[in-house]
Each structure stands twice: as C-alpha cells, then as structure tokens.
Amino acid sequence: MAKPSHREKILTEGLKVVHERGFACASVRDIVHAAGVPQGSFTNHFVSKEAFGLEIIDLYFESTRARVNETLLDAALPPVQRVLSYVDCHKGLLESGLHKGCLLGNFTAESTEHSEPIRLRLATIYEWLCDIICNCLDEAVSAGDLPDGFKSRQVALFIVSSLQGAVLLAKAQRNTQALDGFSAILANSVLRDCGVNRVF
Template structure:
C-alpha cells in the first residue's frame, strides 16, 4: 500500500488540530508538528492558513456527509428514525471526545467570520448543505405523516441546525451530555412530532 502524501498527512492531522485548538490557536508550526511533517511542507501544499482551513472544512464536511448518508438519507427508515440515528451517531462521537470539541463547523462559525470573508462564505455554503440534508428528511417525514406539517421544512431544518450547534457549544462549556440530551428531548417532543 502506498504511503499517504505529506499533503494528505497535513489534512488528516489538520482536521483534529483545528477541531481541538481552533483556527487562531493552531499555528502552522502546531499543524505541521501534529502531522509529523517539516514546517516547509505546509507552504508547498497550501497558499495560506485560510486556504488550508477551507480544505479542512471540506474534509470535515465529507465526514459529516458520510454520517448523513448512513442516517438522514437512509430511505429504508422512517424519517423521524433517521433523525434519531443521525443524532445518535454524532452523540456517540461527542462522547468519545469527552464532550470537549463539538462541531468544527460550529466552532469555526463562532471564531472566523469577522476575520475572513473566504472562510465566512465557505461556512455559509456548508451550513446550507447541512440544512438541506435536514430539510430533505423533514419533508419525507411530513409526507408520511411522521413529522408535523404545520411548519415549513426549511425553517425547521434551519432551527434544528442552529439549536444543535448551540447545544454542542453549551456541551463543550459544561463538558457534559446534558445540553445534548435536553436538545433531543425538546426536538422530538415538539418540533419533530406528528
């Protein structure tokens, strides 16, 4: 099997580094050190730290989309069950991380919009894609009578994403699953109910 390229090593490690330390807290030295590559490799593969962050967000989004493919987009399940499965999968990952890191998209959304138009615009695109994925599942549930239909699916999806990100932010502060559990109880008792 071929060895991963240095660029790929930087990206793989960079997802973890930016997730754990944040954009401002992870300099090129930390990024390359965590990847185990010479510092000069960074500029060979990335125009800037902001361009690197776009690549990292894309990789993280690919990972999220893979989870969504297995859960939210699994048409063999009822829509409400798909939503439960998605939040179960993410909650499992959050627990393994000790309730410390939340969502990289949410973390960067809090950190970078005032400092980088490039990253702000990219985050808008990613949040739009995430919202669309929730909206698809909600529409399917509304059509099947499993999810309340008196609310617009796009509005519900935007609300779910914003509330989920907020719950993860609070989870990080508390280092506790309690905000996630509260989010899920309220979501499934009110918003996602027939």
C-alpha cells in the same frame, strides 16, 4: 500501499491539531511538527493558512457527509426517525471528545468574522444540511406523520442551529445534557405528531 504525501500528512494531522487547539491557536509550526514534515512543506502545498483552513473544513465535512448518509439519507428509516437519528449520532461523537466540539461550529465561532471564504464555505454546508433535513420533514408530511402546513424549512433551520448550540454547550459543560434535552424536545414537542417519544 503508498506512503502518505507531505500534503496528506499536513491535512490529516493538522486537522487534529486545529480541532484540539482552535484554528487561531494552531500555528503552522504546530501543524508541521504534528505531521512530522519540514516547515517549508506547508507553504509548498498551501498558499496561506486560510487556504489550509478551507481544506481541513472539507476534510472534516467528509465525516459529516458519512453521518448524513447513515441517518438522514437512510431510506430504510421513516423520515422523522432519520432526523432524530442524525441528532442522536452526535452524542457518541461528543462522548469521545467533549472538549473538542464540532470543528464546523468551532470555525463558525472563531473565523467567520475574519475570513469571508471560510464563512461562505460554512454557510454552504449549513444550507446543505438544512435542505436534507427539510426534505425528510417534507416526506414525513406526505406520509401523514406530520401535519399539513408543517413549516419544514423553518424547523430544519431550527434543528441545525439548535444542534450546533447544544454541541457548543456540551463543549463548555463537558456533558451532553443540552443535546439530550434538545433531542427530547425535538421528538416530544416539535415533531410530536410522528409518534416518537423521548424522556429527558
């Protein structure tokens, strides 16, 4: 197996540093030190820290896409169950690192005011998630699990935004109560016609 290049090391180890410390607080020196490469390697591979930030967003997004494939795009599950499974899979992620939160949410809170390319990349990811959730909800309407006239697009946006908020609260509170509550309300109230019930 080929050894990882300096570029790969900077991305994989730099993502960990940024997720742990935040983008602004993770210096280039911190990143190259974690990667075990010379500091000049950073500027050899990335024209700016912003460019590096965009690439680690894309790297982190690979894990997001994998979770989506396992839940929202799992044709073996009923469509509403896919949505609930996607929400619930975040509990396991948080339990292994509550203090880190979601890297996408962290970038949203920290960097969108200062970097238009980062803002646009995150907006594209959130829109992609909304589209997939909306499609699941539309399928549920077609199957009769949700009522005709159900506002799939609005609910999809509500799910994405509420999930990010619940993860942010979990990061601050060091527990998953907000995510547990959101999951229960989603199943018992917002998506109640599908016959799935949760308890707080």
